[in-house]
Amino acid sequence: MPRKTKEQTEIEKEENKRKSTKKATTANKKTTTKKAETKKAPAKKRTTAKTKTSATKKTATTKTKAGKASTTKKTTTKKSTSSKKTTTKKKPEIVEYYDLPYRYNQTIVKVLAQTPNTLFIYWDISDKDRKSFEEQYGENFFEKTKPVLIVRNDTLNYSFEVEINDFANSWYLHIADSKCDYKIELGRRPIKKTEKINVDYIYVSSSNEIEVPNDKVLFNKNQKMVYFRDIKTGIQTEKEITNISFIRNMGKIYDIYDLGENHNVSILSNPSSGSMYQ
Amino acid sequence: MQEKKGYVSFVLHAHLPFIHHPESDDYLEESWLYEAISETYIPLLTNFQKLVDEGVKFRITMSMTPPLLSMLDNKLLQKKYIKYLKKLIELSEKEIKRTAGDERLNKLSHYYFDRYSNDLHLFKDVYKCNLIEAFKHFQDIGVLEIITCGATHGYFPILYVNEKTVKAQIAVGVQTYERYFGRRPRGIWLPECGYVPEADKYLKEFGIDYIITESHGILYANPTPVYGTAAPIVSPEGVVAFGRDMESSRQVWSSINGYPGDFNYREFYRDIGYEADYDYIKPYIAHNGVRVHTGIKYHRITGKTEFKDYYNVQWAKDSAEKQAGHFLDSRTAQIGNLAQYTQNPPIILCPYDAELYGHWWYEGPYWLYILFKKVYYDDCNFELITPSEYIDKYPNMQVASPCRSSWGANGYSEVWLNPSNDYVHRHLHVAGDRMCELAYLYPNAKGLKKKALNQCARELLLAQSSDWLFIITNGTMVDYAKKRIKDHIGRFTKLYYQIKEDNIDEEFLKDISKKDCVFPDIDYMIYR
Numbered sequence: 031m032p033r034k035t036k037e038q039t040e041i042e043k044e045e046n047k048r049k050s051t052k053k054a055t056t057a058n059k060k061t062t063t064k065k066a067e068t069k070k071a072p073a074k075k076r077t078t079a080k081t082k083t084s085a086t087k088k089t090a091t092t093k094t095k096a097g098k099a100s101t102t103k104k105t106t107t108k109k110s111t112s113s114k115k116t117t118t119k120k121k122p123e124i125v126e127y128y129d130l131p132y133r134y135n136q137t138i139v140k141v142l143a144q145t146p147n148t149l150f151i152y153w154d155i156s157d158k159d160r161k162s163f164e165e166q167y168g169e170n171f172f173e174k175t176k177p178v179l180i181v182r183n184d185t186l187n188y189s190f191e192v193e194i195n196d197f198a199n200s201w202y203l204h205i206a207d208s209k210c211d212y213k214i215e216l217g218r219r220p221i222k223k224t225e226k227i228n229v230d231y232i233y234v235s236s237s238n239e240i241e242v243p244n245d246k247v248l249f250n251k252n253q254k255m256v257y258f259r260d261i262k263t264g265i266q267t268e269k270e271i272t273n274i275s276f277i278r279n280m281g282k283i284y285d286i287y288d289l290g291e292n293h294n295v296s297i298l299s300n301p302s303s304g305s306m307y308q
Numbered sequence: 309m310q311e312k313k314g315y316v317s318f319v320l321h322a323h324l325p326f327i328h329h330p331e332s333d334d335y336l337e338e339s340w341l342y343e344a345i346s347e348t349y350i351p352l353l354t355n356f357q358k359l360v361d362e363g364v365k366f367r368i369t370m371s372m373t374p375p376l377l378s379m380l381d382n383k384l385l386q387k388k389y390i391k392y393l394k395k396l397i398e399l400s401e402k403e404i405k406r407t408a409g410d411e412r413l414n415k416l417s418h419y420y421f422d423r424y425s426n427d428l429h430l431f432k433d434v435y436k437c438n439l440i441e442a443f444k445h446f447q448d449i450g451v452l453e454i455i456t457c458g459a460t461h462g463y464f465p466i467l468y469v470n471e472k473t474v475k476a477q478i479a480v481g482v483q484t485y486e487r488y489f490g491r492r493p494r495g496i497w498l499p500e501c502g503y504v505p506e507a508d509k510y511l512k513e514f515g516i517d518y519i520i521t522e523s524h525g526i527l528y529a530n531p532t533p534v535y536g537t538a539a540p541i542v543s544p545e546g547v548v549a550f551g552r553d554m555e556s557s558r559q560v561w562s563s564i565n566g567y568p569g570d571f572n573y574r575e576f577y578r579d580i581g582y583e584a585d586y587d588y589i590k591p592y593i594a595h596n597g598v599r600v601h602t603g604i605k606y607h608r609i610t611g612k613t614e615f616k617d618y619y620n621v622q623w624a625k626d627s628a629e630k631q632a633g634h635f636l637d638s639r640t641a642q643i644g645n646l647a648q649y650t651q652n653p654p655i656i657l658c659p660y661d662a663e664l665y666g667h668w669w670y671e672g673p674y675w676l677y678i679l680f681k682k683v684y685y686d687d688c689n690f691e692l693i694t695p696s697e698y699i700d701k702y703p704n705m706q707v708a709s710p711c712r713s714s715w716g717a718n719g720y721s722e723v724w725l726n727p728s729n730d731y732v733h734r735h736l737h738v739a740g741d742r743m744c745e746l747a748y749l750y751p752n753a754k755g756l757k758k759k760a761l762n763q764c765a766r767e768l769l770l771a772q773s774s775d776w777l778f779i780i781t782n783g784t785m786v787d788y789a790k791k792r793i794k795d796h797i798g799r800f801t802k803l804y805y806q807i808k809e810d811n812i813d814e815e816f817l818k819d820i821s822k823k824d825c826v827f828p829d830i831d832y833m834i835y836r
Contacts, residue, residue: 124819128798130731134738142466142733143712145720152734200730209530238469243712243720244528253531259542261517262703276534279649283536286645287527287554295527295554297719 133199139216139237146208146245151179152200153216155234163234168226172196175218175227177234179203184239185210209244213237247284247293314538314643314654315693316683317550318676319369319520321497322349322662323461325775325792326375326826330384334595337788341379342392343603346427348666349380349439351673354430356446359680366451366680367692370443370662371497373457374484375773377440378826381488386437393431396424396603399592403580403604406588412618413606419621420604440488447489453694455495456485459827462772463724465502465712466733472835473740473772475510479834480769480827482514487829494518494696499774500724501525501552501659501715508545518548518695520659521710524719526551528711538646538654540699541708549710550695553656555642559635560660567631568669571609572623575616576668578607605670628671632679640688647689652702655693659715729780735797736772742804743768747835750807759821760812761832764803766824771796799824 139153155163164171177196182189186207194201205212214237220227255268271277287295324344329335352370359366379385400421407413435442446452458464459480467473478496485493495518496511503521511519518540526537526549533541537551560567581593581602594600607616608624639656646654665672683692693701716723725733746761753761771793779789799820806812 124816126795126798128794128801130735130794130797131801134734136738138734140469140734140737142469142725143720144722144725145718150725150730150733152730154734202727240469241712244530247527248530248532250531256531256534257707258704259707260704261542261546261548261699266707267704271534280532280534282649283534283538283646284527287523287536295524297522297524 137235139214139235141212141214141237141240143212143240143242144202146243147205149181149203149205149212149214149240149242150200151203151214151237153235154199155216159234163232167232168224171218171227174222174224175220175232178217178219178231180215180217181205182213182215183207183210184213205242208242208246211239211241213239245294247287247289247295249293310640310687310689312653312691313647313689314656315698316556316639316643316656316658316690317367317369317693317695317698319371319455319497319657319659319695320352320662320665321371321373321457321659322376323371323373323457323497324376324379324663325773326378326460326770326824328379328382328385328823328825330822333388335788336594336598336600337785338385338388339392339600341385342389343601344663344667345380345389345431345439346393346396346424346603347670348663348673349443350427350430351666352662352676353435353439353442353446355673355677356451358677360446360449360451362681364681364684366684367453367694367697368451368676368680369453369455369495369694371455371457371495372440372443373461373497374459374481375461375826377484377488380439382825390428390432390437393424393428395592397421397428399602400424400604402588412620416606416619416621417604424603444489453495453696454485454489454493455497456481456493457497458499459484460769460773461499461775462769463500463502463714463721463774463777464498464507465504465714465721466725467736467740467772468504468506469737470740470744471506471510472744473768474504474507475513476743476765476769476834477772478507478510478514478516480830482516483829484827495520497659500778501713502721502724502774503549503710503713505543505545505709505712508543508547511547512545516547517699518550519710520657520695521549521551522713522715522719523552523554523557525549525710525713528713529708530711531708533706533708535650535654535706537657538650539652539702539705540655540695541706541710543709544707548695548699548705550655550657550698551710552659552715556635556639556656556658559638560658567635567675568664568672569609570624570627570631571611572620572627573609574605574619574624574670575607575609576605576670578605578616580604580606624671625674628675629678632675632682635679636682636686636688639690643690652704655695655698656690657695723781724774724777726781729777732777732780732793735793739768739771739797739800742800743832743835746804746807747832751833751836753832756812756814756817757807757810758832760803760807760817762830763817763821763824764800764807765830765832765835766826767796767800767803767820770824770826771800796824 133154135156136154137156137159139151142150144150160172168174177194179192179194179201180189181192181203192203216234218232218234219230254270254272256271257266257268259266269276289295324340327335327337327341329338400417403417404414404421407417431437443452443454447454458477460477462473462477464474464477467477481496482493492515494516496516498519501520501522503519503525523537526533526541529541533539537553540548540550542548579601581589582599589599590597592602606618608619610617642656643654665676680692683690713719714721743764746764750757750761776789776793779785803817
C-alpha cells in the first residue's frame with residue numbers, strides 16, 4: 031500500500047491552496063487592462079493544450095510550484111475577457127493545473143520487456159528505507175556504495191550484474207536470451223569496505239518477474255505430437271507431427287514466410303497505426 | 309466457376325482516443341473525430357449500403373472502440389460535427405466562386421461542396437446523428453460483425469504488471485459494447501494487437517471468443533502452428549487467435565508499391581488549409597491562426613515530384629478498380645496454393661486501421677466496395693467471412709500459445725516504451741495500484757464516495773490510452789498528449805487523496821465528470 035509521503039503532502043497542500051483560491055477566481059474580471067497588451071497567438075500556437083489549462087487560471091496564487099511561464103498566464107487572462115461574458119450566469123470554472131510528481135517515494139523495482147532482447151527497468155528507494163540503510167551502515171552509505179542491478183534469468187538459471195548510477199532512476203538493458211523469465215534485483219556494493227559496511231553486497235529490492243517475448247519460429251525438433259481442440263465440444267485430439275506429409279506441408283507453408291537464418295520473419299512495420307495523427 | 313477453397317476476412321479497427329472539451333472550441337484534436345466521420349465512417353456506411361442495395365453478399369468485421377463509441381454518442385460532439393460540416397460547406401461555396409476561372413479546379417470545388425452537403429444530409433436526416441445505430445444496423449442484418457476493444461486502448465503488454473488494470477480494460481470494453489449493441493461481443497481487437505497470455509483468463513471471463521494478433525503472434529507461437537497464419541489457433545486458456553496475413557498486408561502497405569501510393573490517388577499533404585491566401589482561409593483554420601488541414605485537397609499524388617497535377621475523381625476510381633482486381637487475383641493465387649496444405653480451407657486475415665480507409669487512403673472505401681463486388685461477381689476461389697463465422701464452421705484448431713507481440717514498429721513494445729515516453733509508465737502503474745487499493749478499502753461505497761471512486765476509474769482508464777504514448781513517439785501534437793497524461797493522473801491523484809481523507813470536493817468532481825464523461829455505467833469494483 032503506498033505510503034503518504036512528504037511530496038504527496040506537498041501536492042495536497044497545493045491542491046488545497048488551489049481549492050481555497052478557486053472561489054476567488056470569479057472576482058478576476060478586473061484584468062482587462064493587462065489583457066489588451068498581451069499577444070495571444072504565439073503562446074497558443076505553441077500548444078493548444080497549455081493555453082487551455084491555463085485559461086481558467088486567473089490569479090498568481092493559483093499557480094503551482096512547477097508553474098508555467100508568465101506569458102502563458104497573461105495570455106489566458108486575455109481569453110477570459112472574451113469568453114467570460116457568460117460568467118454572470120455561470121459558476122466559475124475549476125482551476126486545474128497538474129504536473130507529474132518527480133517520484134512517489136516508494137521502494138520499488140519494476141521490469142518491462144521493450145523487445146525480446148531489451149528490458150526496461152525503473153526503480154526508487156523511499157526516504158524511509160534510505161534512512162534505515164543510513165542508520166544501519168552509516169550516514170554516508172549512499173556515497174560509499176554504488177547501485178547495481180542483478181539480472182536473473184530464471185529459465186536458463188543464470189544471472190549477471192550491471193553497474194548503474196545514482197543519477198538514473200531507469201535503465202535499458204540488453205539481454206541475450208528471448209522467451210525466458212527475468213527478474214531484477216536492485217542492490218548496492220561498497221566502493222570500499224568500511225567498518226560499518228563490512229559486506230560485499232546489500233540487497234535493496236526485487237522486481238516483478240516477466241517473460242520476455244519470443245523472437246523466432248520455434249520448430250521444436252523434439253516435439254512429436256501436436257494437439258487440436260474442437261472449441262465447441264472441448265474434445266482434444268492429437269496428431270503425430272513426424273508424419274512425412276505433415277512435415278512437408280508445414281515446410282511449404284513456412285517457406286512462404288521467407289524465414290531468415292534465425293527463423294525470423296521480417297516483421298512488417300505497420301504504417302496504419304495512428305493514422306489520424308498524421 | 310472456380311470451387312471455393314478458402315476465405316478472406318477484412319477487419320477494420322475503428323478507434324480514436326476520447327477527446328471531449330466542453331470547456332473550449334480551441335482544441336484542434338477534436339477535429340480528428342470530424343475528419344474520421346466524413347472521410348471514413350460515413351463513406352464506409354455509404355458503401356455498405358450500396359452493396360446491400362445491389363444485392364452483393366459480403367462480410368466485414370469492424371472493431372469500434374469504447375472511446376470512439378462514447379464520442380459518437382456524445383451530443384456536444386455531434387453538434388460540433390454539424391458546425392464543422394457547415395463551415396466546410398461554406399468554404400466550398402467560396403471555393404466554387406474563387407475557382408470559377410479554372411474548369412478543372414472548379415469541378416473539384418463542386419465535388420467537395422456536394423460531398424460535404426451530402427454528409428450533412430446523411431448525418432442529420434438519414435442517420436439522425438446516430439452513427440452507432442447506423443453501424444449496428446449492418447450488424448443486425450448480418451453483413452458486419454462488430455467487435456470490441458480495451459476500454460481506452462490501454463496497451464496490455466505494459467499494463468499487465470498489474471493484471472487487474474488489464475481486466476478492467478477488458479471488462480469496460482465489453483460493458484460498453486453491450487450498452488450500444490445489446491449483446492456481448494464475440495471478438496476483441498487487443499489495443500495495438502498487444503498480446504500477453506496473462507490476459508487470456510480475463511478474456512474468457514468476459515466471454516470473448518477470439519482475438520486478432522500480428523503475424524508473428526501466430527508464427528512464433530509455442531508450439532509452432534502447423535498451418536501458419538492460414539488457420540486460427542486456440543490458446544491453452546481457450547482464446548482463439550487469428551494472425552494477420554503478411555502477403556496481403558505488404559501488397560496494401562508496401563512503401564514502394566503499396567496501393568495507396570498510386571499516382572492517381574488524392575495527395576494527402578496538399579490542402580488549401582496550407583495553400584490558400586491566409587486572410588481568405590483564416591476563418592476555416594485553427595482558432596489561433598495556425599494553418600491546418602481543411603479537408604479540401606485538389607491534387608493527386610502525380611509522382612515523385614513537387615509539381616502536383618489536379619486530382620481527377622474518375623482516374624482515381626479507375627486505379628481503385630484496377631487494384632481491387634489485382635488484390636482479388638493475388639488472393640486467389642494465394643488461397644489456391646495454401647489450400648493444398650491446410651486441413652480446413654485457409655483464412656486470409658486482413659486487419660487495418662479503419663481510418664486509413666478514407667482519411668489517409670482517400671479512395672480506400674471505394675476500393676473496398678469494388679473488391680467486395682468483384683469477390684461476389686467474379687470468378688474467384690474464395691469467399692468473405694468474419695472470424696466468428698470461421699470459428700463456427702471450423703471449430704477444430706491447433707492448441708498453441710500465441711507469442712507476446714504487437715503490431716507496432718518492429719513487432720513488440722518499442723512504440724509505447726522508449727526514451728521519449730518511458731517516464732509515463734511508473735505513473736500509470738502507481739495509479740493502477742492505487743485504484744486497486746481504493747477498491748479494496750472502500751467496497752460497495754454509496755453516494756458521493758461512489759461517484760468519486762467511479763470517476764477515479766475513468767481518469768485512470770483515460771490516462772492509460774496507448775494513443776498518448778504513440779503520439780509522443782511520433783512527435784506530432786506531443787504537448788496535447790503529455791497534457792492529457794498529466795491531467796488524468798492529476799485528477800486521479802487529487803481524487804485519490806480526497807477519498808482517503810473523506811474530503812471530496814463536490815464541485816471539482818462535478819467539473820471533471822463533465823469533461824471526462826466516458827463510461828456512465830462503470831463500476832470501480834472491477835478493480836477489486
